[in-house]
Amino acid sequence: xxxxxxxxxxxxxxxxxxVNAGETLQDVIRDHLNLTGTKTxxxxxxxGACTVLMDGMAIKSCLVLALQAEGRKILTIEGxxxxxxxxxLQEAFVENWAIQCGYCTPGMILTSKALLDExxxxxxxxxxxxxxxxxxxxxxxxxxxxxxSSVRPLQGGRHGKK
Amino acid sequence: xxxxxxxxxxxxxxxxDCLKKYGDKAKILAGGQSLVPLLRQRLAxxxxxxxxxxxxxxxxxRKTKNTLKIGALTTHRQLETDPLIREHLPxxxxxxxxxxxxxxxxxxxxxxxxCHADPAGDVAPALMALGAKLKLxxxxxxxxxxxxxxxxxxxxxxxxxxxxxxxxxxxxxxxxGHAIYIKHSSRGVDTAIIGxxxxxxKDHDTDTCKEIRLCVGAVGPVPIRAKNAEAVIRGKVVTGxxxxxxxKKAREEISPVSDLQGSAxxxxxxxxxxxxxALKAASSGRRK
Numbered sequence: 358x359x360x361x362x363x364x365x366x367x368x369x370x371x372x373x374x375x376v377n378a379g380e381t382l383q384d385v386i387r388d389h390l391n392l393t394g395t396k397t398x399x400x401x402x403x404x405g406a407c408t409v410l411m412d413g414m415a416i417k418s419c420l421v422l423a424l425q426a427e428g429r430k431i432l433t434i435e436g437x438x439x440x441x442x443x444x445x446l447q448e449a450f451v452e453n454w455a456i457q458c459g460y461c462t463p464g465m466i467l468t469s470k471a472l473l474d475e476x477x478x479x480x481x482x483x484x485x486x487x488x489x490x491x492x493x494x495x496x497x498x499x500x501x502x503x504x505x506s507s508v509r510p511l512q513g514g515r516h517g518k519k
Numbered sequence: 520x521x522x523x524x525x526x527x528x529x530x531x532x533x534x535x536d537c538l539k540k541y542g543d544k545a546k547i548l549a550g551g552q553s554l555v556p557l558l559r560q561r562l563a564x565x566x567x568x569x570x571x572x573x574x575x576x577x578x579x580x581r582k583t584k585n586t587l588k589i590g591a592l593t594t595h596r597q598l599e600t601d602p603l604i605r606e607h608l609p610x611x612x613x614x615x616x617x618x619x620x621x622x623x624x625x626x627x628x629x630x631x632x633x634c635h636a637d638p639a640g641d642v643a644p645a646l647m648a649l650g651a652k653l654k655l656x657x658x659x660x661x662x663x664x665x666x667x668x669x670x671x672x673x674x675x676x677x678x679x680x681x682x683x684x685x686x687x688x689x690x691x692x693x694x695x696g697h698a699i700y701i702k703h704s705s706r707g708v709d710t711a712i713i714g715x716x717x718x719x720x721k722d723h724d725t726d727t728c729k730e731i732r733l734c735v736g737a738v739g740p741v742p743i744r745a746k747n748a749e750a751v752i753r754g755k756v757v758t759g760x761x762x763x764x765x766x767k768k769a770r771e772e773i774s775p776v777s778d779l780q781g782s783a784x785x786x787x788x789x790x791x792x793x794x795x796x797a798l799k800a801a802s803s804g805r806r807k
Contacts (some may be wrong), residue, residue, distance in 0.1 A: 359524055376763035379558060401556045402623060403708075414625045420555045421626065422548070424525055425572060446782060468622065489707045490620020 365426050367392065368436025376423045383407045383418035385426075386433055394434035394463050398492070405491030408464035409433050415471035417490075434463035437470070445508050445516045446470055455504035457495035464491050469505045476509040523558075527570045531577065531656060534683050537569050538801070539658040543680040545569050549592060549631035552623045577630070577685060580604065584621035589687045591630025599624060607691055609718075614645040615699040620708045630684045633669065635674045639710040639780065643670065645700040646687065647734035647742055648716030654686040661685070670741035696720045696730075699801050703789060705780070711737040712781040713789045717797040728752050728802075733765075733794060738775035738786050745769040748794055757802040766795040 358380045360375040367390060374389055386395045386409065398406030400419050407418040410432040439446045446466050449455070456462050465488065472479055473486040480485070493501060508516050528534045538545060547567035548554055549572055552571045557563040571577065577592040580601050587607055589598070598604050599615035618624060618632075618641045633653070646666045654663050655678060666687075669676050678684060692698060702714040714736035720729045731752050733745040748769035755761055775786035 358522060362524060374658070378523045381555065381559075400559060402552065402619075405620065405622065408622055415622045416625055417622045419559075420552050420566075420623065422525075422551060422555060422570075425548070425551060425570060427527070471621075486707070487621055490622050 361424055363379075363423055363427055365429055365431060367431045368433060370473055374423075378422070380423045380425060381419055382409070382411075382416075382421040382423050382426045382431070385423040386431070390436050392433050396460055396463060398460070398464075403424060403492070405464045405468065408467050408491065410467055410471055413471065413474060415468045432467070432470075434467060437466065444470070446473070446505070449504040449507045450501070453500050453504035453507060455497065455500040457493070457497045461491060461493045461495075465493070465501055469508075472505070473508060473510075473516055477516070479505070481506060523529070524567045525570065528574055529572060530657065531685065532567060534571050534574060535656055535658040537567075538681045538683060541567050541569075542581060545680075547571055547634070547683060549634075550594065550626040550628040551631075552619075552627035552638055553631060553635040553637065564717060571683065582607065582691075587651070587689045587691065589629060589689065591633075591684045591686060592628050593630075595619070595624035595627050595629065595632070596621065598629060608649065608689060608698070610645055610649070610698040610700050611689075614702075614716075615642050617641060617700070617702050617704075617707070620732075629687060633666070633687075634675045634676060634678060636670055636741075637710070638673055638699055638740055638742070639712075639714070639765075639778070640742075641700065641702060641711060641736065642715050643742045644714050644716035644734040645698075646689065646716070646731045646734035647744070648698055648700070648718040649689050649734065650718070651687055651689045651694075653684055654688065655682040656685045657681045658685075663688075667744070673740045692716070692718075693720055693756065695723055697775075697801050699797065700735055701793060701797050701800065703793065713737050713786060713793050715793045715797040716742075717801040719752075719798075719801045721757075721802070725755055725756075727756050729754075733769065733770070733797065735773060735790065737778070738773055738790060743773055745772060745790075746796060747772040752798065757798060762795050762798045762802075766791040769794040 363374045396406040398404035402420045409418045544707040545567040548568045548570045577590040595615045651666045698718045700716045702711045716734040718732040731749045736742045748765040751765040770791040775783045777783045777804045
């Protein structure tokens with residue numbers, strides 16, 4: 358089986374790996390790098406549990422071949438907290454009880470991060486539209502929307518609690 | 520998939536040379552949003568993937584005097600947010616907003632969507648209504664074909680194994696022209712149960728309909744033009760009565776097939792309702 362060289366950056370760390378042509382970015386993140394915070398849900402692009410950020414864009418890592426991510430910067434849920442301090446979105450999810458079983462949470466938080474980076478003051482509808490590709494099988498959507506709504510921009514382009 | 524090989528093409532010439540050499544053993548990978556699930560489910564088992572996603576020459580949105588030219592690798596998200604598209608062809612921005620989720624729109628491409636030829640795709644009925652043309656390139660030359668002639672059957676197009684879709688040319692709307700796309704689906708992110716792309720051009724003096732295209736997706740193997748319904752409207756003033764009649768004609772002339780999203784009977788009902796809604800919205804006088 359032919360192996361291909363893959364260079365990419367995940368959570369600020371550069372990796373050089375060998376992958377098969379058919380492996381997805383999700384396979385690489387979970388199985389090669391053991392970053393299992395990125396969840397496998399439907400494996401067909403419907404549920405959003407595998408969402409990560411690629412060069413800042415929310416993408417479904419089950420729909421991207423690893424080799425398509427050559428040279429890209431990937432952010433997974435493990436890379437969001439800085440120096441042991443949770444990201445404001447993570448804090449907001451905890452404080453708003455926006456986590457039930459937790460399986461959709463990494464995808465929800467990373468998609469929300471992409472939204473806030475693009476649009477720092479989203480309306481409730483903006484949040485609903487942007488998160489429509491992320492399923493919460495516990496159906497705890499309202500708490501998730503409350504959590505994202507509670508995060509507001511601070512000076513200097515960062516986000517904090519309202 | 521285990522012995523599948525992979526090439527990352529850097530230029531259009533490299534793509535067409537590869538296609539010439541490998542033909543139908545190769546499959547083109549653009550954004551991958553339709554192809555990767557097919558690979559995972561073993562529904563597609565190509566010997567070679569030609570990754571064209573880094574071919575910069577296929578990424579552009581350009582305005583000429585009478586058309587917008589869009590590179591096949593332009594993503595759905597770019598179309599949704601591009602100022603040129605919003606100004607000149609807002610139907611496309613509206614359509615893209617209704618297409619899948621933001622994650623998929625970030626990577627999925629216009630060309631990939633067309634070549635995948637899912638009969639429930641949103642892009643095709645909208646582009647058909649606009650009278651768009653496709654430019655296909657091979658190692659031996661280029662040819663142009665209308666979107667309407669591109670689709671042959673479920674997931675089948677007129678593209679030859681040695682060709683790549685390079686560009687989509689869309690005529691700009693005439694002054695009194697109006698185009699819209701409406702869709703019905705269970706959830707916002709789901710594939711269409713029905714999608715209708717509509718173009719209407721009215722006469723400035725008489726307010727009669729000079730030109731009309733009603734293009735219905737998700738009701739057959741390929742997007743279908745409701746030509747009998749168009750004939751009801753063409754040359755007449757669009758009124759509640761003609762709209763109702765056109766809806767009935769469309770229902771008669773299209774025989775939808777059942778799929779995972781809805782039964783044939785249900786789709787039959789939706790055809791009448793959605794043709795009426797589309798006509799009502801498109802003829803309401805809003806410009807574009």
